Amino acid sequence: MSVKTLDTAYQVTPSRWSRRNLTVPIGLIAAVAVLWLWVSSLNLDSIEARVLNAEAVRRAVVDHILLAVSATLLVVAIAVPLGIMLTRRWAKPLVPVVMALANIGQAVPALGLLVLLALWFGIGFKIALIALVVTAVLPVLRNTVVGIQQVDQSLVEAARGMGMRASRILRLVELPLAVPVMLAGLRTTIVIAVGVATVATFVNAGGLGDIIVAGIKLQRTPVLITGGVLTAVIALGLDWLGGLAERLLRPKGV
């Protein structure tokens, strides 16, 4: 068999870029455009006009993204090292304990947590951030642990047998092979963070929760819909970026 035929037989290079990748952002931009056209076409009363003025909406969107992204970065900074630690042999007994805690964090209603934190520590951006991190930490943590654990143990054994130290095995073998699973966890965390960031309004930390809550309280459907749609657009947009990262960072050959 010639090298050429072998090449075609085994060539498996998934394309990292395709036109399909752009469907989501184009759709999201279109959704925002339709929303804008619709709201502009309405005869807004004074209350609606006050809530939906361009500057207020822009602020809410920026705050919301800032909150969700900060929470996600904090989750990564905490959960990735913690997850790595939990896969070390000496930490085996800790795994169920930490996982139980993270599960509780996800199960506890974010709003209740937020109220408790507000009672103890007051209100503001930081408090909202803490509540978000607690609620959204599990997917990254779990997927870091699972991602490393699912690495074929014969690879780790081969690495050890060649004289690689644990730290080098982690860096060159375990982490690269865990990246796809870890990034899948990251995407879930992002979506949770964007969703839960809507309750930040209750501790005065801004975000699209301001608009949604105003819509409910004032019984103004256009306001409610604007807040809801924008939240969904941010969630889907950040998830799309996460998906992009997944494709770009996935190691070749896996």
Next chain:
Amino acid sequence: MSEHGVRIQLDRVTKQYPRQPEPAVDNVSLDIPAGELVVFVGPSGCGKTTTMKMINRLIEPTSGEITIGGENVLALEPNELRTRIGYVIQQIGLFPHMTVRDNIAVVPRLLGWDKARITRRVDELLELVGLDPSAFRDRLPKQLSGGQQQRVGVARALAADPPVMLMDEPFGATDPITRDKLQNEFLRLQKELRKTIIFVTHDFDEAVKLGDRIAVLAEQSHVAQYDTPGRILAAPANDYVEGFVGSAAAIKQLGLMHVGMLTGLAELSATSGLPTVRSRENARDALDIMLRAGTSHVVVLDEQGDPRGVIGFEDIAGLLREEVSRVGQDA
């Protein structure tokens, strides 16, 4: 150019896993001469892998002493020790996200080789295991067939030219045809390299084919017999070894004898119509050729393909008789 093997000694080595009623390896002593390929053969679970992994300290012995080239392995830093021992496992363990080149370069990088030296070494090793460097160097493991992956696995183990290689059922997962090919290439390679190799298998025929010596292991790695394949076939030490040798010991022995060993080849006359065999092939092949052709004789060809003589059934039977009596005297 390449470093030849060194002697390995196991002295009363025992491994007791925690919470197990009995040791997995019990008081094993073996002397493995420099440059030899020694096969550990025994049933699954008898402790072959455990015994082997104590040599590169992937498993720490409970008691006993292991020396490589006279050095006590327990006195060495484990990772440094392992960079000097080639290690091949059945699952091959190529890193799927690294190219062939990067896989082979693992140990050289650990040792801090410069880029040019690594490049040269990678290409040299690929040539050595029969893969065209320009075609294979930049491939990922999944772009290789099973046999090619196993070759890269061997190249990777040889990367820093270790004097010692440990191979745990390396060809166990390949199909019979690929396995046969890998075994032949591996023998050719070892002839050149003369490393000290410990090769684990549960396949006695593989042990006979590859081993300079065979250690037939029983439960807890107890050494039932440690000898050359020829002597184990001719004179099994006990029932256990005999059971392992299985039936057709004489036929297996023929596999160890070259046709070229036959002296006094009969005169070449009336050879037309007779099948042929090359002198470097073994007596088992010659017998097989005769049986298939339905003749009682076969023409032996030398390396150039010129006829050297004719042999028949009686010659082969005589060869076997001689061998048995020779081994009997030695034993």
